[in-house]
Structures are given as structure tokens and as C-alpha cells.
Amino acid sequence: MVEKSICILRKNNNGFFMFVEGGRIDHAHHVNQAKKALDETYQFNKAIEKALAMVNTSETLIIVAADHSHSLTINGYQHSGGDILGSTFGNYTTLLYGNGPGYYRDKLATSDSADKEYQQTSAAYKQFSAHSGEDVPVYATGPGSQFLSGVFDQTFIPYVVSVS
Numbered sequence: 001m002v003e004k005s006i007c008i009l010r011k012n013n014n015g016f017f018m019f020v021e022g023g024r025i026d027h028a029h030h031v032n033q034a035k036k037a038l039d040e041t042y043q044f045n046k047a048i049e050k051a052l053a054m055v056n057t058s059e060t061l062i063i064v065a066a067d068h069s070h071s072l073t074i075n076g077y078q079h080s081g082g083d084i085l086g087s088t089f090g091n092y093t094t095l096l097y098g099n100g101p102g103y104y105r106d107k108l109a110t111s112d113s114a115d116k117e118y119q120q121t122s123a124a125y126k127q128f129s130a131h132s133g134e135d136v137p138v139y140a141t142g143p144g145s146q147f148l149s150g151v152f153d154q155t156f157i158p159y160v161v162s163v164s
Contacts, residue, residue: 001020001047002020002047002050002051003050003054005018005020006018006051006054006055007054010054010055017161020047020051022040022041022043022044022047024036024040024043025037025040025041025044026070028040029070029072029097029129030070030100030128030129031100031101031119031128031129032097032100032101032102032119032120032121032122032129033116033117033118033119033120034072034085034095034097034118034120035085035113035114035115035116035117035118036116036117037070037072039116048062048064052141057141057142058142058143059142059143060142060143061140061141061142061143061144061145061160061161061164062140062141062142063138063139063140063145063148063157063160063161064138064139064140065136065137065138065139065154065157066136066137067136067154068131068132068133068136069131069132069133069134069136070097070129070130070131070132071097071098071099071100071122071129071130071132072095072096072097072120073095073096073097073098074094074095075088075092075094075095075096076088076092076094078094082094083114085113085114085118086113086114087113092121093113093120093121095120096120096121096122096123097120097121097122097123097129098122098123098124098129098130098132099122099123099124099125099126099129099130100120100122100125100126100128100129100130101119101122101125101126101127101128101129102119102120102121102122103121103122103123103124103125135151138157140160142164143164144160144161144163144164147160148160
């Protein structure tokens with residue numbers, strides 16, 4: 001989809017603005033499905049790679065950002081080379097959520113925590129996992145990207161886009 005969009009939009013001599021969202025990442029996090037979120041992140045990364053390969057980054061500003069994060073966290077001490085989707089020392093998986101629908105613990109011995117539909121355990125029950133409030137990274141390349149480093153308010157991003 002990114003490839004086709006760029007092929008169409010690049011015909012405009014005045015340039016173009018394109019917004020691509022990896023929205024299924026968010027959907028997976030809301031139901032505590034870490035494997036699905038990771039798979040969707042991988043697909044989003046492939047879309048970014050395609051965009052980078054198709055444009056001249058000395059003329060094109062590409063920004064990759066999130067509008068919020070989720071409470072997914074890495075816990076325990078996974079063995080080197082161990083499966084991030086697997087269990088750590090104890091009856092919990094390495095990946096956990098702060099809240100959401102996976103509150104009740106399952107028996108890890110009888111569950112496939114690498115399954116795309118597996119629901120990670122959460123510390124507090126909610127029907128859907130909530131967004132969290134920490135800062136999110138912003139990655140950028142191209143004209144104006146030098147202004148998108150360090151810590152800044154997310155409302156600064158549209159300003160950088162408007163002057164690039």
C-alpha cells in the first residue's frame with residue numbers, strides 16, 4: 001500500500017504529504033496480545049523500509065512516531081537467547097502488561113505464549129488495556145529532521161512538517 005501510494009503521490013510536482021499508520025499495533029495492545037503487536041510492528045517496519053527506498057531523503061522528510069504508548073513491559077531475567085514470548089523464572093511471561101484483559105493467570109505449562117492470539121498477563125484487570133503516559137520515541141530523516149531530537153511536545157511535530 002505504501003509503494004502504490006508513493007507511486008501515485010510523487011506525480012505531484014509540488015510534493016506531497018502522506019500519513020501511514022500501523023493501527024493494528026494499537027489494537028493488539030488494547031487486548032494484551034504482545035505477539036500480534038510485535039508482528040504488526042514488524043510489518044510497519046517493512047512499510048517504512050519501502051518508503052525510505054522509494055524517496056530521496058535529501059528532499060523528503062520522513063517521520064516515524066507514536067501518538068502514545070501502552071503498558072507493555074519486560075520483566076524478569078530471560079536467559080540469553082531465550083524466547084521473549086516465553087516464561088521467565090516463575091509462573092509469568094517475560095512480557096506483561098500493567099493493565100488489561102489478561103489479569104487472571106493461566107498455567108504457562110499448558111499455554112502457548114508464542115501464539116499470536118495469546119493474551120499476556122496484566123497486573124490489574126480492565127476490559128481493554130489503557131494507554132500509558134511515558135515519552136515515545138520519534139525517528140526522522142530528511143530536511144528538518146535535525147529539529148526532532150531530544151525531548152519535545154508532540155505538537156512540535158506538525159510545526160516541523162509545515163516548515164520542511
